[in-house]
Amino acid sequence: xxxxxxxxxxxxxxxxxxxxxxxxxxxxxxxxxxxxxxxxxxxxxxxxxxxxxxxxxxxxxxxxxxxxxxxxxxxxxxxxxxxxxxxxxxxxxxxxxxxxxxxxxxxxxxxxxxxxxxxxxxxxxxxxxxxxxxxxxxxxxxxxxxxxxxxxxxxxxxxxxxxxxxxxxxxxxxxxxxxxxxxxxxxxxxxxxxxxxxxxxxxxxxxxxxxxxxxxxxxxxxxxxxxxxxxxxxxxxxxxxxxxxxxxxxxxxxxxxxxxxxxxxxxxxxxxxxxxxxxxxxxxxxxxxxxxxxxxxxxxxxxxxxxxxxxxxxxxxxxxxxxxxxxxxxxxxxxxxxxxxxxxxxxxxxxxxxxxxxxxxxxxxxxxxxxxxxxxxxxxxxxxxxxxxxxxxxxxxxxxxxxxxxxxxxxxxxxxxxxxxxxxxxxxxxxxxxxxxxxxxxxxxxxxxxxxxxxxxxxxxxxxxxxxxxxxxxxxx
Amino acid sequence: xxxxxxxxxxxxxxxxxxxxxxxxxxxxxxxxxxxxxxxxxxxxxxxxxxxxxxxxxxxxxxxxxxxxxxxxxxxxxxxxxxxxxxxxxxxxxxxxxxxxxxxxxxxxxxxxxxxxxxxxxxxxxxxxxxxxxxxxxxxxxxxxxxxxxxxxxxxxxxxxxxxxxxxxxxxxxxxxxxxxxxxxxxxxxxxxxxxxxxxxxxxxxxxxxxxxxxxxxxxxxxxxxxxxxxxxxxxxxxxxxxxxxxxxxxxxxxxxxxxxxxxxxxxxxxxxxxxxxxxxxxxxxxxxxxxxxxxxxxxxxxxxxxxxxxxxxxxxxxxxxxxxxxxxxxxxxxxxxxxxxxxxxxxxxxxxxxxxxxxxxxxxxxxxxxxxxxxxxxxxxxxxxxxxxxxxxxxxxxxxxxxxxxxxxxxxxxxxxxxxxxxxxxxxxxxxxxxxxxxxxxxxxxxxxxxxxxxxxxxxxxxxxxxxxxxxxxxxxxxxxxxxxxxxxxxxx
Numbered sequence: 001x002x003x004x005x006x007x008x009x010x011x012x013x014x015x016x017x018x019x020x021x022x023x024x025x026x027x028x029x030x031x032x033x034x035x036x037x038x039x040x041x042x043x044x045x046x047x048x049x050x051x052x053x054x055x056x057x058x059x060x061x062x063x064x065x066x067x068x069x070x071x072x073x074x075x076x077x078x079x080x081x082x083x084x085x086x087x088x089x090x091x092x093x094x095x096x097x098x099x100x101x102x103x104x105x106x107x108x109x110x111x112x113x114x115x116x117x118x119x120x121x122x123x124x125x126x127x128x129x130x131x132x133x134x135x136x137x138x139x140x141x142x143x144x145x146x147x148x149x150x151x152x153x154x155x156x157x158x159x160x161x162x163x164x165x166x167x168x169x170x171x172x173x174x175x176x177x178x179x180x181x182x183x184x185x186x187x188x189x190x191x192x193x194x195x196x197x198x199x200x201x202x203x204x205x206x207x208x209x210x211x212x213x214x215x216x217x218x219x220x221x222x223x224x225x226x227x228x229x230x231x232x233x234x235x236x237x238x239x240x241x242x243x244x245x246x247x248x249x250x251x252x253x254x255x256x257x258x259x260x261x262x263x264x265x266x267x268x269x270x271x272x273x274x275x276x277x278x279x280x281x282x283x284x285x286x287x288x289x290x291x292x293x294x295x296x297x298x299x300x301x302x303x304x305x306x307x308x309x310x311x312x313x314x315x316x317x318x319x320x321x322x323x324x325x326x327x328x329x330x331x332x333x334x335x336x337x338x339x340x341x342x343x344x345x346x347x348x349x350x351x352x353x354x355x356x357x358x359x360x361x362x363x364x365x366x367x368x369x370x371x372x373x374x375x376x377x378x379x380x381x382x383x384x385x386x387x388x389x390x391x392x393x394x395x396x397x398x399x400x401x402x403x404x405x406x407x408x409x410x411x412x413x414x415x416x417x418x419x420x421x422x423x424x425x426x427x428x429x430x431x432x433x434x435x436x437x438x439x440x441x442x443x444x445x446x447x448x449x450x451x452x453x454x455x456x457x458x459x460x461x462x463x464x465x466x467x468x469x470x471x472x473x474x475x476x477x
Numbered sequence: 478x479x480x481x482x483x484x485x486x487x488x489x490x491x492x493x494x495x496x497x498x499x500x501x502x503x504x505x506x507x508x509x510x511x512x513x514x515x516x517x518x519x520x521x522x523x524x525x526x527x528x529x530x531x532x533x534x535x536x537x538x539x540x541x542x543x544x545x546x547x548x549x550x551x552x553x554x555x556x557x558x559x560x561x562x563x564x565x566x567x568x569x570x571x572x573x574x575x576x577x578x579x580x581x582x583x584x585x586x587x588x589x590x591x592x593x594x595x596x597x598x599x600x601x602x603x604x605x606x607x608x609x610x611x612x613x614x615x616x617x618x619x620x621x622x623x624x625x626x627x628x629x630x631x632x633x634x635x636x637x638x639x640x641x642x643x644x645x646x647x648x649x650x651x652x653x654x655x656x657x658x659x660x661x662x663x664x665x666x667x668x669x670x671x672x673x674x675x676x677x678x679x680x681x682x683x684x685x686x687x688x689x690x691x692x693x694x695x696x697x698x699x700x701x702x703x704x705x706x707x708x709x710x711x712x713x714x715x716x717x718x719x720x721x722x723x724x725x726x727x728x729x730x731x732x733x734x735x736x737x738x739x740x741x742x743x744x745x746x747x748x749x750x751x752x753x754x755x756x757x758x759x760x761x762x763x764x765x766x767x768x769x770x771x772x773x774x775x776x777x778x779x780x781x782x783x784x785x786x787x788x789x790x791x792x793x794x795x796x797x798x799x800x801x802x803x804x805x806x807x808x809x810x811x812x813x814x815x816x817x818x819x820x821x822x823x824x825x826x827x828x829x830x831x832x833x834x835x836x837x838x839x840x841x842x843x844x845x846x847x848x849x850x851x852x853x854x855x856x857x858x859x860x861x862x863x864x865x866x867x868x869x870x871x872x873x874x875x876x877x878x879x880x881x882x883x884x885x886x887x888x889x890x891x892x893x894x895x896x897x898x899x900x901x902x903x904x905x906x907x908x909x910x911x912x913x914x915x916x917x918x919x920x921x922x923x924x925x926x927x928x929x930x931x932x933x934x935x936x937x938x939x940x941x942x943x944x945x946x947x948x949x950x951x952x953x954x955x956x957x958x959x960x961x962x963x964x965x966x967x968x969x970x
Contacts, residue, residue: 039577043799045570046557046579046676048711078795080842082819089798142803270842272851275682275792277712 003200005230006207007166008158011173012151013062013183014127014191015055021126021150022049022092029189033143041148043087048276051076055150056280058182059099059124061290062152065180065297066119068103073281076124076274081267085129085142093153095271098123099280105176107168117169118157124280125151152182158197158207163226167219170194179297179323187217194222198229199243208233209243213250213257225250228257301326309333309340318348324363325352335373342376350390354397367396375403383407384414388460416463418470421454424462425474428453439475447471479507479639480958480965483548483696486642490537490547497537497547500642501530501591504549508594508640511962514621517635519554519612520561521594529591536589543589544703550585551641553632554595555602556687557676558582565678566610567600569800569807569826579676580711581645581687581704588703593641597631600828601797602652602680604628605900606890609830614887617660618959619925623884626656632690633660638962643691643700647677649684650785651879651904654916657690658879658928661918661957663945664690665697668935669911670715672701673708679796681789682713684908693955694917694945698723701938719936726939727946733767735944738872742778743903748881751922756878759919759929759948763876766947771872775864780857781906782898787841787854788909794838800826833894862910869934874944877903879916879928903930913938917945918954924967926957 020027023040040047063070077095100122106114129144154173160166174192177185184191194217199210213229216222228250233243245263250256296304298320305316305326319329325347332343351372355365375392378384384392384407395406407413415421428450429436439446447468454467481489489495505523512518526549533547557563557575564570578586585592597615599607607615607630617625618638625634629646633656636644646653648666657664665688672687679685689700702723708714739760744753760770802808802822809825812818827835841850868875880900890897907914912935919929929948933940949955958964 042804044577044805045563045565045573045575045678045799046674048675048713050710050712080795080798080839082798082801084801084803084815087799087804088795089801090795268844270794270839270844270847272791272795272842272847275713 002202003230003234004203005161005163006158006199006201006210007160007163007226008197008210009156009160009166009169010195010197011154011170012193012195013154013177013185015058015150015152016181016183016191017052017054017058017150019052019054020148021052021055021124022148025148027149029184029191031145033141033145036145037147041087042144043089049092049274051277051280052150056099056124056282057286057290058180059122059152060282060287061180061294062154062177062182063100063103063122064287064291064294065176066100066103066105066122068100068119068122070282070287071097071099071101072284072287073097073279074099075279076277077271078274080270083128083131084140085131085144085147087129087144087147091126091128092274092277093125094123105169105172107165107172109168110164115165117159117165120155120157122152122154125153127151158199163223163230166196166226167223170219170222175298175321179295181295181323187219190217193217196222196226196229198226198233200230200233200237208237209245211243211245212247214247214260215249218252221250221252224252224255225257228255232257295323305329309344311341311344315344315348318352319344322362324361328362328365328369331369332373332376335370336376336380338380339376342379343373346372346376346393350393354393358397366398367393371396371402378403378407382414382416382463382465384412385460385464388412388414412461414463415458415461416466418466421458421462421466421470422474424454424457425450425467425470428457429474436475440477447475450475479503479963480692481642482692483643483699484693486548487545487699491542497530497533497591498527500547500549501526501593504593504639504641507638511638511640514616515618515634515638515640516613516615517597517625517631517638517640518551518594519564519566519597519610519631522561525560526591526593533589533591543587545585545699546589548590548643549593549641550590550700551593551596551632551635551644552582552585553598553629553644553646555598555647555678556582556595556645557678558592558595560592561595563595563678564611565601566598566612567826567828567831568611569823570678571611571807573805575676577676580673580708582676584704584706585645590703596629596635596644599628599630599652599830601678601793601831602628602647602649602685603793603830603834605651605655605897606885606887607631607656608887608891609828611828616887617884617925618962619661620884621961623886623925624659626659626880626884628652628656629664629690630656633657633662633664636660636662636690636692637959639958639964643689643696645687645700645704646690647680647685647687648904648908648914649680649686649789650908651901653688653690654879654904654914654928654930655901657916658930659884659926661926661928661954661959662690662692663694663697663915663917663955664688665701665915665938665941666907666913667701667705667938668718668913669908670713671705671718671913671936671938673706673711673714675708675711675714679792681792682796683792684785684789686908694915694942694949695724695727697915698727698942721936721939723939723942726942729943729947730950731767732763732944732947735763735768735874736872737763737768737770737944738773738868738875739770740773740775740778740868740875740877742775743877748878749883749922752878752880752882752927755920755922755927756876756929760876762951763944763948766951773868773872773875775861775868775906777857777860777864778906781861781909782902784854784857784861785901785905785909786837786898787850788858790834790838791841791851792838794835794842797827797831797835802826830894858909861906865906865910865912865932865934873933874940875932876944877930877932879903879930883922883925883927907932911935913941915941915945917949918957919948919952920954921957
């Protein structure tokens with residue numbers, strides 16, 4: 001039997017507004033528990049929510065970036081359930097009338113094409129606090145710093161047909177969110193969280209019953225969890241069983257999922273309109289202002305890097321992966337405008353490679369764009385060769401000195417004095433009479449041997465272009 | 478002299494006849510003498526009251542007096558105050574101290590008022606008789622075997638017996654107007670959105686509104702002027718609400734040209750005949766004052782109570798979820814686990830009426846019933862709003878009885894919640910439509926006070942105050958005070 005997998009994703013993204021969704025508390029991550037709270041986000045009696053328009057505007061911006069409709073009037077609702085980290089006993093969210101509806105993202109497919117994934121809606125809501133049960137001797141602690149942090153929930157259509165497509169969609173979405181600067185989007189910090197609805201069916205028949213997978217906090221786990229779930233469902237059906245509608249929790253350590261609650265145990269959230277908040281109204285002018293302030297998105301950036309700087313499609317793609325990387329590149333080009341391609345090579349291959357080895361991100365780079373440009377200037381003016389430059393960059397990764405200081409201190413300055421180069425060449429020729437004879441007898445390939453020997457003798461400092469030129473002349477005899 | 482109006486006390490303070498400290502002492506003495514009998518106050522801190530009064534006198538000696546300088550005002554136990562406990566007369570909030578003042582409390586303090594203490598109320602404002610209070614029932618000064626109305630019964634009784642010259646109440650379905658009516662005082666529910674709800678413990682968010690309970694119409698205007706206004710921390714308090722000349726509106730002494738609507742649905746068979754007679758006579762008086770009485774219809778009145786008892790409990794079921802024993806409030810002893818903590822704490826903390834309404838609300842919102850109950854009730858609400866809009870095409874104000882009956886006996890209706898709910902039959906529609914309403918004394922039925930209710934379009938409180946002032950000036954009902962508590966009128970017994 002052939003099975004088709006059907007996946008829909010719900011992504012919760014923490015909006016990076018300065019203050020919480022409905023009060024003035026800071027949204028800063030990682031501070032002492034319960035230090036960023038006030039009577040509103042603690043759910044104290046008589047306290048009322050006031051909408052943070054910055055969060056609303058960032059949600060609308062995201063909506064515009066996924067080509068969606070922005071509802072100029074949207075409404076807030078209460079979703080009722082009891083949990084100790086939900087202070088009011090209800091979450092303020094948007095149910096029948098969200099801010100954003102009917103968008104899409106085009107994701108790359110394996111054959112190099114594109115596939116359109118529908119996005120049903122994006123609604124605004126507030127995050128809950130955090131419960132901590134581990135290692136507390138049977139007692140639970142609650143941190144309400146996160147209570148009321150603005151979230152947008154991005155709900156896709158069930159348009160994905162494999163775990164790979166799901167990951168491609170999530171990566172595309174993650175990249176977009178980062179570019180829009182609407183969220184820190186750090187998955188480890190819980191700023192970008194994913195629930196997956198997974199079902200299987202035979203093509204041409206109605207969709208199967210779906211299971212909802214929760215607690216997926218890395219791309220790797222999401223892929224594993226979906227793949228595990230697909231196999232579980234197919235085996236279940238092929239053994240004559242039936243998939244039941246349920247919520248399942250994925251255990252990334254054990255690599256398996258377990259049922260959290262069945263459809264019968266599902267909450268009745270008793271949604272109803274939030275009487276403490278009037279409808280969220282956005283004027284066309286406000287919306288146009290948001291649109292006008294939209295930053296360049298990855299696709300646009302990629303094209304511009306190709307046309308404006310003459311980068312290869314590959315380099316343009318690499319350098320437009322994140323907003324930080326793209327800005328680093330543009331700052332580098334601004335500091336070293338003579339050769340954008342050299343900038344691209346050195347950033348994409350040399351600096352990123354070194355950062356990756358150290359497990360670092362471009363934003364943590366010890367070498368700033370200014371310092372890297374300083375190094376590229378020395379290549380351009382022939383002070384050092386590209387090869388030496390790599391050693392200099394290694395040293396720059398470890399120290400705060402700029403390229404010039406390192407070149408000076410280590411005596412790496414390139415030798416471009418033809419007298420000095422000629423002296424080395426003569427020495428090498430004298431030491432290798434057979435090879436000289438061979439070259440003169442027509443073995444042109446031996447030129448490489450001499451270049452290598454000269455460079456080695458000069459400890460790499462000889463100007464390779466001059467070595468080449470002088471060798472050809474002197475070897476002629 | 479204790480039955481003096483707030484306006485006259487203000488004049489006495491302004492011309493140096495008395496001091497804030499003297500007033501505070503006088504009313505504290507009356508509270509000490511009579512509160513056991515009435516159970517109108519649930520928290521009093523005499524030392525703190527005197528402190529505030531002394532501070533006010535000191536302020537007056539250095540600065541120009543503020544709008545309510547030195548005037549004692551009591552507040553319902555539903556208003557959060559930094560000083561003293563705020564318990565909403567519920568065991569679940571026993572000994573709860575709010576770390577903040579409600580917006581209206583801040584406004585009263587800024588106006589120089591002296592806060593006297595917390596008054597009794599139905600638990601979480603759910604009731605029409607102040608019998609569901611965790612601190613025991615409050616009694617009506619006109620007949621202490623009878624209820625003072627509710628839910629702001631403590632405020633009403635305290636003002637009627639002159640334990641305070643004025644008080645604040647809240648009104649979700651009539652909780653200011655109905656107790657004012659059955660205690661023979663004046664009560665004003667402003668337009669929804671006129672007064673901030675921040676720091677007022679929520680019952681039904683789309684209906685709750687705070688307002689004054691006073692001896693006279695002018696007193697009500699003075700207090701409303703002080704507490705009204707936009708609060709950026711309450712998104713439902715209206716930013717550019719039409720301004721009202723609160724005190725100027727009270728100078729009116731006639732009703733020339735005023736068209737008063739008399740809705741036939743508010744004069745029905747089965748209502749107390751003596752109550753009806755009082756209202757008919759009041760309308761005759763209005764005619765004498767120059768008004769034209771126009772028969773009107775508010776056709777959906779009949780459905781108002783049903784819609785209210787879906788919408789208010791629905792909102793309440795969510796509003797009361799925060800009392801979960803996690804961060805504050807009552808927690809049961811030795812909970813076995815989370816569920817046990819939730820269920821036992823809430824079971825012990827909430828009274829029967831509150832539980833009934835939480836259940837009703839949760840049921841109305843539950844999947845499969847939501848459309849039939851909540852949505853239908855909201856549709857009725859829209860129709861009721863439209864009834865009033867249509868009526869105000871024809872008339873300037875509407876006059877009705879505030880309550881179909883005078884004060885009933887304590888315990889008389891406690892076993893029959895549905896009959897109890899019907900005592901709000903004439904006040905509920907006003908909340909559903911978000912309109913202002915005022916109740917003022919207009920006579921006696923069975924020797925018990927009867928209230929006349931005025932209703933106007935939203936933001937037209939001035940019209941409400943003018944009509945009520947003219948009526949008050951032409952009659953003597955607001956000067957009637959219960960003899961049992963030192964007043965001038967016989968009382969029931």
